[in-house]
Amino acid sequence: MRELLALPALADGVPEVLVGGEALDARVRWAHVSDSAGVARLLDGGELLLTTGSGWPTEPEELDAFIGGLVDAGLAGLVLELGVHYRYVPAVVAEAAERRGLALVALHREVKFVALTEAVHGRIISAQTAALVARDEVRERFTGLALRGSPADFIVRQLAATLGSGVVLENLAHEVVSAEVPPSEEEPLLRQWEARSRRAHRGDAEGWLIVPVEARGLRWGHLVALPGPEHPAGRSAVLEQGATALAFGRLADAGGDEWARIGRQRLVDALLEGRFAALPNAAARLEAAGLPIAHGVQFGVVASGAEISGERADAAARALGGRALAGALAEGQAPASVLLVSLPEATRFAVDETGVLAFARSLVEEPAARERLVLSVGQAAHGLAELLASVQQARDLARVPVARGARGPVVRRADDRPLVRLVTSLRDDHRLQEHGERMLAPLIEYDLARGGDLLDVLAAMLAHPGNRTAAASASHLSRSVFYQRIALIAELLDADLDDGETLTALHLALLVRRSGSR
Structure with a gap:
């Protein structure tokens, strides 16, 4: 009705809206012209009735009942042309229309009803055609x-x-x-x-x-x-x-x-890449996806060495009374997945290794895959901000090499690696980054120029302090070649690799470098 009032053919009649508001939102299906008092029985609903009112009842009670009958028949709107029979709209008609929510319009100037019906039908047909095209x-x-x-x-x-x-x-x-x-x-x-x-x-x-x-x-x-x-x-x-x-x-x-x-994986990936407007928004999305954030305890986990499906991770968490979401592969470690895990506060996962191992074993079914599985677990978190930090701890921890020959599932926790936690908390400090560059620059330049592996050898040595045999095995090198590499590292760095403070500084520098390699 509201749109039809803007038609020129109707505007020519100088329309006055007597009952509008929400009544003008009624949909008009067709236009009908009649002055009959029995027109209600001819209506199917959704019509716009154009009339002079010449055949309407004269008694107020009958007029009220007449308007009620039109409304019961589903009339969309009533247009009464004044001047031929009525000089003004009867009060009982206006009151009845207002009471029943029927759009009522008075025309103060004579119009050709045929032109008006043609315009209304044209508008309706045009809208229907547009709807079909759309x-x-x-x-x-x-x-x-x-x-x-x-x-x-x-x-x-x-x-x-x-x-x-x-x-x-x-x-x-x-x-x-x-x-x-x-x-x-x-x-x-x-x-x-x-x-x-x-x-x-x-x-x-x-x-x-x-x-x-x-x-x-x-x-x-x-x-x-x-x-x-x-x-x-x-x-x-x-x-x-x-x-x-x-x-x-x-x-x-x-x-x-x-x-x-896919939906949950992309949600986790977007979260880890910082593609969210605000923490409350991201937390609401995680909650809506089924991961409790407002209560319980959360952990960031990286599962590497075996392919982990999101369904499997969620099932393992459900067995502990919680939920889990899985992201895509992590930092080029194939296969590796980032998991967001939310568990009840009292779960064993949060307090001892038994719960973590049970969770790890539930992630994979095949014994061979289970032996390859390495689980890196960040600190316990409460809320999304802490969970993001826990995820980063797990990702940093996942970059630390595992002893060669270790049979999984291997579980490593950030709580047991204080240096990894320190690097994670200070990862964006330019002084720490400068320290890493200054300490390792000779090795980085050597490896880039010659396609070398000195950084990997240094990482293996730091992962197995005091056990050069295990370090050589982790580097996949013979002992003699490994010792040659160590000697070259010491020469390039001009450093004593038996000095504890030097080793600590190198370990810190290497963790900083790897934490920055996303």
Whole structure:
């Protein structure tokens, strides 16, 4: 109704809106011209009635009932032309329309109803044609995404751009798989997402539009669109096209849980790369994805030496009463994964090695892979800021070589490596970086110029202090060649490699260099 008031054919009648507000938001399906008192029985709903009122009842009670009958028939709006039969709109008509929320407009100048109906129908048909064109465009776009195998997060991003509002993809457990929302809305929206989503599914939708993602009788989740502007194709139609594209992609996964794996992996990767607007936003995303941050204790973990799936890591954490998310491969160590683990405060993982070893053994099934597994665990954290520091400790610790021949699962904790913790806490201090460069510059230049391995040899020697045989084995060198390398390192650095302070300084410099190699 609101749009039709702007039509020139209606404006020529000098319209006066007597009942407007929300009533003007009614959708007009068609225009109908009639002065009959029995017109209500001829209506199907959604019509705009154009009339002079010449055949209306004369008694106030009958007029009130007449307006009630129009509303019951689903009339979208009433336009009464004054001058032919009525010089003004009867008060009972205005009051009845106001009471029942029926849009009422009076025309103070005579107009040709045929021209007015033609204009209204033209506007309606034009809108319907635009909707058909828009639906074809949307269908073509999202069908293309499905055929190209676009990932779920990209489809969600395209939906948000198309609808001009935030869009969330959740699984059946009401955990967020992917979300595309403005940064300012992210934290308040995703905080306690599961509870809000469950309420919305029960009918308290907060203005949300919810569409299931399903195919072949299987439902995998839901798409949720936040309130936003109207779309020519219809917001529901757009969201349904996105759901179809996601369903095609899910069927192509042959039943695999690629949604959760890729969505969570990209969430962890974005977090570690600093691609988030603020800590509360990132914490809300992690919570919405199923990782408790507001309570319990968290650990940053790097699992290297064996491939670890996100599902396996989460299952291992669930066995301890917690949850885990897995990121992509870490720093060129193949295979290696960064894990974010959240556990109850009282779990053994947080207090002794038995719990960590149980977790490590649960990560892999094959005995051979289990023997190769190395788990580097950061300090216990409470909240996202501490968790990020714990992750960095684990990543720094993962760069420290493991003794050759060690059979896993090998567990190393930052709590047991105070120097690694110190480097992590001071990693951005330019004085520490300058120290690393100054100490190691001759070795770095030598290795770069000759493709040497002096830094690796030095790392092996520092990892096995007092045991040159083990250090040579870790370097994959014979003892004689290893001693030659050590002598060359001592010569290039002009340093006594038997001096404890020198070794400590070199160890610190090497940790600084490797912590900066992301």
